[in-house]
Amino acid sequence: MTGFLLAIEGGDGAGKATTAAEIVALAREAGRSATLLSFPRYADTIGGHVLGDYLAGRLPHAASPRAAAVLYALDRFESAAAIATAAAGHELVVFDRYIASNMAYQAAQVPAGEAAGLMDWIARLEVTQFGLPRPDLSIYLDTPAEVARDLIRRKRQRSYTDATFDAYEADQALQQRVRANYAAMVAGGDALIGRWATLPTISNGALRPPRDIAAAALALVER
Numbered sequence: 268m269t270g271f272l273l274a275i276e277g278g279d280g281a282g283k284a285t286t287a288a289e290i291v292a293l294a295r296e297a298g299r300s301a302t303l304l305s306f307p308r309y310a311d312t313i314g315g316h317v318l319g320d321y322l323a324g325r326l327p328h329a330a331s332p333r334a335a336a337v338l339y340a341l342d343r344f345e346s347a348a349a350i351a352t353a354a355a356g357h358e359l360v361v362f363d364r365y366i367a368s369n370m371a372y373q374a375a376q377v378p379a380g381e382a383a384g385l386m387d388w389i390a391r392l393e394v395t396q397f398g399l400p401r402p403d404l405s406i407y408l409d410t411p412a413e414v415a416r417d418l419i420r421r422k423r424q425r426s427y428t429d430a431t432f433d434a435y436e437a438d439q440a441l442q443q444r445v446r447a448n449y450a451a452m453v454a455g456g457d458a459l460i461g462r463w464a465t466l467p468t469i470s471n472g473a474l475r476p477p478r479d480i481a482a483a484a485l486a487l488v489e490r
């Protein structure tokens with residue numbers, strides 16, 4: 268069995284973790300075998316452990332975007348066996364963040380003219396050098412910035428920081444550049460990191476229930 272690899276992507280507080288878990292639950296109810304992998308894997312890899320310190324501001328030096336990208340990529344490289352096992356044993360593997368998160372977030376921290384080049388560099392690092400599988404589909408959860416900020420406040424306690432907003436979440440201008448980088452990937456189609464679809468999480472000005480969002484995501488997978 269080689270499972271369908273579905274990446275759930277989007278900004279902080281877009282509802283990725285909630286949606287990803289709901290997709291797995293819904294797929295299982297429909298009789299499909301499905302499993303979830305969330306990146307970074309803070310507790311499971313050396314890369315993830317260092318990233319926890321990095322996001323909580325506990326590293327003595329700031330990491331350059333390229334250095335940070337290598338750490339996130341390392342977390343996935345160390346997870347290659349876990350990804351392969353998940354894909355071998357399930358019809359559907361859902362990633363809560365994957366390679367495109369690295370592209371969107373690290374390219375948001377270089378001058379605009381360098382963003383496309385860095386996104387391309389990260390895709391080649393992870394896919395070509397590290398041999399990580401491209402997702403079959405990435406779904407961009409489109410959640411308005413004000414709503415996402417509100418949802419971050421509601422998040423449960425995280426393992427690596429006591430702060431309400433981590434270093435990335437606190438920076439609104441950064442979040443805007445992240446959105447623009449995702450928009451560029453969605454518009455660019457499957458050139459770098461496979462197929463894309465956009466899924467709005469708001470309907471008539473209100474957040475859709477997680478079940479509805481997950482059902483819409485599964486419909487995209489079926490298509």
Ligand SMILES: Nc1ncnc2c1ncn2[C@@H]1O[C@H](COP(=O)(O)OP(=O)(O)O)[C@@H](O)[C@H]1O
Nearest residue numbers: 279280281282283284285418421422475476477
């Ligand atoms: N569709 C939704 N409706 C209501 N609350 C939601 C929805 N999606 C997420 N939430 C809540 O918002 C918060 C952040 O969601 P989460 O899935 O952790 O976002 P992300 O993984 O994108 O950062 C959580 O407390 C979650 O319960």
Ligand SMILES: Cc1cn([C@H]2C[C@H](O)[C@@H](COP(=O)(O)OP(=O)(O)O)O2)c(=O)[nH]c1=O
Nearest residue numbers: 279306307339364365368369372373425435
């Ligand atoms: C997976 C991944 C995340 N990131 C960023 C996005 C987030 O701002 C941050 C933390 O990931 P996130 O999934 O938001 O973790 P948590 O819900 O525990 O806060 O890391 C990257 O820059 N590259 C990556 O490859």
